Amino acid sequence: MTSAADTLSGKSHRDENFPVASWLMSARNRGPILAFYRFARAADDVADHATLPPARKLALLDDLGAALTGEGPSDPQAEPLRHALRERGLSVRHALELLDAFRLDVRQNRYADWDELIGYCRLSAMPVGRFVLDVHGESEATWPASDALCAALQVINHLQDCGADYRDLGRIYLPQDVLAAHGATADMLAAPRAAPPLHGALGELARRASELVGQSRSLVPQIRDLRLSLEIGAIHNLARHLAGELERRDPLSEPVHLGKAGFALVGGAGVLQGLLAQLGRTIAARAGRRP
Structure with missing residues (x-):
């Protein structure tokens, strides 16, 4: 598998156990939150993939992080969040911490x-x-x-x-x-x-x-x-x-x-x-x- 897109499970925010950016939130604020969710969902799918070896999972997670920070090639799973962060002047810190959680999922059970x-x-x-x-x-x-x-x-x-x-x-x-x-x-x-x-x-x-x-x-x-x-x-x-x-x-x-x-x-x-x-x-x- 060459990218995170190849591991996507098809789950969406509507499949979660708790509300994610529901209609209660304003449309302006739902956009960045859904972009964050989709980035997290892609990373989660990488970490949970049934057949990928751990080293490949970690490499794909690193690729997502590099795409988000602009230090690597663009990735369609990271680009909407990268755009939202830049547009709203928000820190990338929270998304990078989340990637560390998925790396932990790969390394520790x-x-x-x-x-x-x-x-x-x-x-x-x-x-x-x-x-x-x-x-x-x-x-x-x-x-x-x-x-x-x-x-x-x-x-x-x-x-x-x-x-x-x-x-x-x-x-x-x-x-x-x-x-x-x-x-x-x-x-x-x-x-x-x-x-x-x-x-x-x-x-x-x-x-x-x-x-x-x-x-x-x-x-x-x-x-x-x-x-x-x-x-x-x-x-x-x-x-x-x-x-x-x-x-x-x-x-x-x-x-x-x-x-x-x-x-x-x-x-x-x-x-x-x-x-x-x-x-x-x-x-x-x-x-x-x-x-």
């Missing part, structure tokens, strides 16, 4: 403990949130709460897909020390139903994801852009709901996902919460301006 997993999330998830905030001109003061939410989303995805990650890619993102503490083993991930030790480990990790969601509660009130705050409100509520479901349910025997109706209901409740948070912010700001 086990994580020793929670801290090591969060280290992966710092590359694979947190840069996504930071890029979205940058596109909307939000302050870096929003980054800590955004980082917590993005890490929660990543852990939730790992829990939802733990069986497929193991069967199809040989990867286990679940921290090894948590599995060992519950008496769970890798082969349990290949079973049609989670054995009690694995179910206990998954429940513990879901509780940790819930804690991360809780740490991100302050994000929506910090956001100045109304439409972005509503999008984040929906995502936050979806994450809170799914983390709670994963504490109780078994992702090996039943997909822990929301259907269209549930997605709309839970996400819509988050949008309403975002509206209320913005209303409270506006009232507080006006009260502060009174003589």
